[in-house]
Structures are given as structure tokens and as C-alpha cells.
Amino acid sequence: MRDHPHNGPDGRVGPDEPVPTEIWTGRATNRAQWLLALGGCAFMALGIELAVDSAWTSGAAPLVMSVVGCIAAGLLVLFGTLAFVHVAVKVDKDTLEVRCGHIGLPRRRIPLSQIVGAEFVARVTPRQWGGWGYRWRPHQGTAVVVRRGEGLVLRLGDGHTFTITVDNAEAAVRVIRERLRGVTGVVR
Secondary structure (H helix, E strand, O other): OOOOOOEOOOOOEOOOOOOOOEEEEEEEEOOOHHHHHHHHHHHHHHHHHHHHOOOOOOOHHHHHHHHHHHHHHHHHHHHHHHOOOEEEEEEEOOEEEEEEOOOOOOEEEEEHHHEEEEEEEEEEOHHHHOOOEEEEEOOOEEEEEOOOEEEEEEEEOOOOEEEEEOOOHHHHHHHHHHHHHHHHOOOO
């Protein structure tokens, strides 16, 4: 939770104090994704090397296909992994926002009015969700999984769930529940 001059020791804002625009932020990082990104760079380098210094005698079509294939595979791996090197979560007075990667895409904003509950999960694994990234499983819901470890599960008003791996997920759940209590007066 970010410190705010009006927050008390438990992070709450007093009744006569202005509510800060940003109430809680958190993030999770997966440094192993950088190794995959290096693999993508290697594919791109191979494609460029083939294009610049090729001694292929079997014709232009196989060479062009090899160059384009290497560069396309490299770009796909590079940008696919960099998008999920980390996730940033922000809870403000009205919404929860999830941003992935260095440019913040994909991004999802969920109004707190659409959240009916929040739970802490001690262990979320990429295997549960079929890998790293932005995932959807028919009986589990949607998730942003960038590493193995703690996370939070949001129960949404439409019956779906949204799981996010984020450090200090217990604090996020407390803040979300507090915000929900303040919005509706009901503990969720």
C-alpha cells in the first residue's frame, strides 16, 4: 500500500480526510521470462544473419521463407514474453486496474461496483492455467499469471472470476474488501 499523508497505521483514511486517488498498488515479476525474450532475439539475429550473409544455392524462395520465418518467430517470442515479464495492479476509489508488461498491454479495468468478492490464494501456478500470460479456462475463469506464488481472486457480479498473481496479495484483498464495504456497506 502506498503511504499517504492522511492514512493511519492500518492504511485506512479517516472519515473527514480526502480519499487518495490511488489506494493500493502492487506488482509481480518473472525474471525467467527474460530468458525467453533472449531466445526471441536469437531467432531474429539468425534471420538477419541469413538475409545479410547467406550462401544458399538452392534458390531465393527457401532463403526468403527462412529469413521471414526466423524474424517472425523471434518477434512473436520476444513481444509475447515481454508483455508478461511483470504485472502491475492498482486499486483506486472506483476501480481495479491490471496492466501487463512494459507498455501496460493488455490492460483490464474492473469497476469495484462489478466485484462481489475478493479472496487471497497462497499458491497460483502457471500449470493450473496452462502457462504464463493472460489466460482463460472454461471452469476457472480468467487470469493474469506472470509467476508462481500468491495471488488474488476476484468474484465478479456476472459469475466469472479473475485471478491475478501479485505480491502482497493479502493486502490487496483487505483493501478491496474495505472499498467494497465502503461502497455498499456490506462485507463481501
